Amino acid sequence: MALLVSLGALLACLCATNAMTAGFMKSPMSQMKLVEDSAELHCEVMGNPIPEVQWWFIEGDEPEETFTQLFDGARQEQVRINATYILHATSAIYFANLSLNDSGTYECRASNDPDRNDLKKSPKIKWIRSQANIIVFEYPFIVTTPREVVNNTETTVRLSCNLTNPTSPVAGSYWEKDGKKIENSANTEPNVVAQYTISKTDLQSGGVYYCVFLTSPKVNSSIEVKVLPHVKAYKHSEQGNENDKGVLSCKCHSYPLPTDWQWFKVIGDKKTLITNGTERFEVRSTPDESILSIGELDIEKDAGDYECLATNEVGSGSDKIQLRVRSRLAALWPFLGIVAEVIILVTVIFIYEKRRKPDEITDDDDSGAAPLKSNAATNHKDQNVRQRNCN
Known part of the structure; x- marks a missing residue:
């Protein structure tokens, strides 16, 4: 039993040795703000054990000053408090939409005394305090x-x-x-x-x-x-294949941004309004961009000029896009052209070779072996004649 008491006393001494009173690492700084602005105060405290941090609002002057503790969500959700307790205590209090009534002194309190919140006991270690003022001014004219x-x-x-x-x-x-x-x-x-x-x-x-x-x-x-809307088409010329989906796009970066977008099909001097959701048309718009989608493109109906028109509070602006619709067989035409060229080239070569060979064979027979044989026979005759004359 005596051994357990001694061990407990030793542990208590070790804990007392490692204990450290609370001390400020960062204190809140006073600020001057305007009505409807926001404000934020920061407080960091070290100690062992890690201290608890509280925020208080002080109204009035001594000795009639009053203290009000602030919690997260106080003043009809105007006050937000965020605190972390890792290695040391860190706390921040945030005020939104300030008013003249928010002017005053704010106090960061910290303590790591175990009995700090016991109202029946006098704390061994007093709460340490750091104050900052927030002064709110009327907005000047x-x-x-x-x-x-x-x-x-x-x-x-x-x-x-x-x-x-x-x-x-x-x-x-x-x-x-x-x-x-x-x-x-x-x-x-x-x-x-x-x-x-x-x-x-x-x-x-x-x-x-x-x-x-x-x-x-x-x-x-x-x-x-x-200024007036400055409308710019993403591309002034678009191409699509028959039965595929066509997409036309326009943008506007002027101020103020458009509040309304419209698309038209243009045929000569006549413009026909395109209604979203009718037939194969779909219009998707944001303040700075509008996209027209056309489903199952048709060569006869859909090819041509389109106009995108944006309107803001100042006026309107527009730009045009030309849509070309190609047949599905259009991709085969280059290939078929190449095949046709190859066939024509092979045919020309074949005909040329066919006509050239008989002429070459006839020329070879006329100027080839026969003349050589005749010359040889003549030479032999001349030799025989000379020999007879010698005898």
């Missing part, structure tokens, strides 16, 4: 000129923003287009007016422009530049 640009055909357009009531001193400004900073648009002067000039209103210039003022926090306002 920015006057934009013009409020929007709609299909402006002028050579240049000047966009202007006037920050009337900045929340803090202005350190400069710059412009963005569709969320990306525009090169050479930055201004380091502490001006409350920012201007940007568009040299030409076209497909490339359409979009949403933001004037951004370098205050604390940053503030911005937007100006929309709207």
Whole structure:
């Protein structure tokens, strides 16, 4: 029995030796935000055993301040808390859609005392605390000129923003287009007016422009530049085989994107609207693309010109596609042509050889062995005549 008591005391000493009080590795940082913005605070704590982390909201001033513990889903799901306890404690609290009432002091508390949550006992180790402030400002009023640009055909357009009531001193400004900073648009002067000039209103210039003022926090306002739909066919000439499926496609990248797509069959000056789901036609459209599918292509009915038309709040734009439908036998024509050429070539060679051989045989008989034999006989006769004369 005494041995067990000694062993237990030894284990208790070892645990006490390895124990470590909680300490902050990362404390939350104060932030300044605008109404309807979001905010996030982080807190990391080490200790052995791993400490528990809690978040509290402090309202009022001392000595009348009040403390409210925050849980995941508090303030009608506006508050989200995520915590992990591996090696050390990590916790983050997230606030969505901030309002002026969210301004105040937020406190990260941590403790690894076993009796930290026992209200009947005084904790041996106090909770350690780290605080940060979130200050929420009303959004300042920015006057934009013009409020929007709609299909402006002028050579240049000047966009202007006037920050009337900045929340803090202005350190400069710059412009963005569709969320990306525009090169050479930055201004380091502490001006409350920012201007940007568009040299030409076209497909490339359409979009949403933001004037951004370098205050604390940053503030911005937007100006929309709207242009007509710029429709572009994926291919201006498409080919398909008879009884196969034909697919025609058009795209549009202008701003604002189209709200409606239409397809037409064009015959001369007459355009016939193609209704989705009728006969063999199927139309599938997204804001930036439309696809016309034609089932079982027919040479007589389906070949010809087609027009895709996109419409947005500014107006309409279109492009044309020519569809060629080939017979299923069309693929055999090149092969049949080659076979015909081979047959004709073989026939010509055969006829040529047939006519050439008799002429060659006759020529050989006339100038070949017979003349040689005659010459030999003549030579023998001449030799005999000479011998007789000698006798």
